[in-house]
Amino acid sequence: MYDLLVVGAGPYGLSIASHAAAAGLRLRVMGRPMASWRDHMPRGMFLKSEPWASNLSDPGRRRRLDVYCAEQGVGARHGEPIPVEMFASYGLWFARHAVPEVDERTVTRVRARPGGFEAVTEDGEVLHARTVALAVGVMPFVEVPGALRDLGPSLVSHSSHHGDLDRFRGKDVTVVGGGQAALETAALLAEQGTRVRVLARAGxxxxxxxxxAWERPWWESVRTPHSGLGCGWRNWCYAERPGLFHRLPETTRARIAATALGPAGAWWVRDRVESAVEVLLGHEIAAAYGTGGGVRLEAVTRSGGLTSLETEHVIAATGFRASRDRLGLLAEELRGGLAAEADGSPRVGRDFESSHPGLFMAGLVTASGFGPAMRFVHGATFTAGTLVRGVRRRLHTGPVSGRIPAPGNGRGRGALDTVRR
Structure with a gap:
């Protein structure tokens, strides 16, 4: 019986595991490390966040991104974007040095059982744990416009479904969306010789x-402080005080979570888009049909007019919707019993614990509870420390309470299990 089972090995899962190991919890970590970053982002993409705001979290803050980059002979400087491949490699380095060995098998089902939880792996092994932390990233929450959902993957895909874009060389592709994923995907497509356009409903x-600049006069820093989510006091509050955000009224939190830091492109991709990509603004897809050579899109313009176009493939860079109902690995009776926020995401308490005792949540699925920082790597630091404290409290006070080993380096005999990769 493990004290904590961490399901997911991305930035949030690895950060939680690092804090849990240092706290002496009997721990198991499941999932392919940095899977979204390694498998679902095309070569040539960059982190939108600043390097100093993209650290995974270990209690001693020794495994920062800049430390890894320095070991590789690469700078991690303010205002210079980091390649996604470098960030993924950093995550693997963090996993090797800051957490127990990760079991790369997928967990397919989590059920509540007396005394805790039962988790089933892809090959049928059953694991038992007193508490579970779900850090499943964004992939369960892919959102595709309704008009496109009935078309098969040969005609429509989501931007997160591509580890590379080579299959689209020489083809005609329409990217739907107006945020960073849409714009950077379109730029990469254009640069490899794809005929590409962006279709966005925004005007x-x-x-x-x-x-x-990082170094600037003090009065500028006071007026618009740097934060992990950008400059300005509002962004600073979202980035650095998610605990205070959690205390806001539910309606206020829901409004902010839905509207703050809306779709926008990074400054360093602007010239690449404007010089090479056709952009159709004020168009919302009303219908889509498969044709002999691809897809016909019918769109409504902001003035109410109708327009149509034909393309060989549609990439929906339309984000994610982190609802409770999309947590398919949770058994139906467990999932259906979770209290939900107004947007359908699981409601979490001050320690990221869901309404089911011992089941903790992390990452995008907690954005309605703790704010926009949970949509970015930057939120992993607050989450990891807070969630592990909550796990410790649950183990002390819950019906399956037991003594927590004294904090240590997480690698002492008996402190945790080393599991197979």
Whole structure:
């Protein structure tokens, strides 16, 4: 029986595991490390967040991104985006040095059982744990516009379904969306010779500004402080005070979670889009039909007019919707019993614990509870420390309470299990 089973090995799962190991919990970590970053982002993409805001979290803060980059002879400087491949490699380095060995098998089902939980792996092994932390990232929550859902994967895909874009060389592709994923995907497609256009329902594209220098006059820093989510006091509060965000009224949290930090392109991709990509603004897809050579899209313009176009493939860069109902690995009776926020995401308490005792949540699925920071790697630091404290409290006070080993380096005999990769 494990004290904590961490399901997911991305930035949040690995950060939680690092804090749990240091706290001496008997721990098991499941999932392919950094899977979304390694398998679902095309070569050539960059992190939108600043390097200093993209650290995974270990209690001693020794395994930062800049430390890894320095070991590789690469700079991690403010205002210079980091390649996704470098960030994925950093995550693997973090996993080797800051957490127990990760079991790369997928957990297919989690059920509540007396005394805790039962988890079933892809090959049928059954694991038991007193508490579970779900850090499943974004892939369960892929959102595709309704008009596109009935078309098969040969005609429609989501931007997160591509580890590379080579299959689209020489083809005609329409990217739907107006945020960073849409714009950077379109730029990469254009640069490899794909005929590409962006179709967005917004009337204009938004672009993030070049960040101000790290070293600047004190009065500028006071007026618009740097934060992990960008400059300004509002962003600073979202990034650095998610615990205070959690205390806001539910309606206020829901509104902010739905509207803050809306779709926008990074400053460094703007020239690549504007010089090479056709952009159709104010178009919302009303219908889509398969044709002999691809897809015919019918769209409604902002003035109410109708327009149509034909393309060989549609990439929906339309984000994610982190609802409770999409947590398919939870058994139906467990999933259906979870209290939910207004947007359908699981409601979590101050320690990221769901309404089912011992079941903790992390990452995008907690954005309605703790704010926009949970949509970014930056939120992993607050989450990891807070969630592990909650796990310790649950183990002390719950019906399956037991003594927690004294904090240590997480690698002492008996402190945790080393499991097979």
């Amino acid at each position: 204009q594209l938004n672009w993030n500004n070049v960040p101000p």
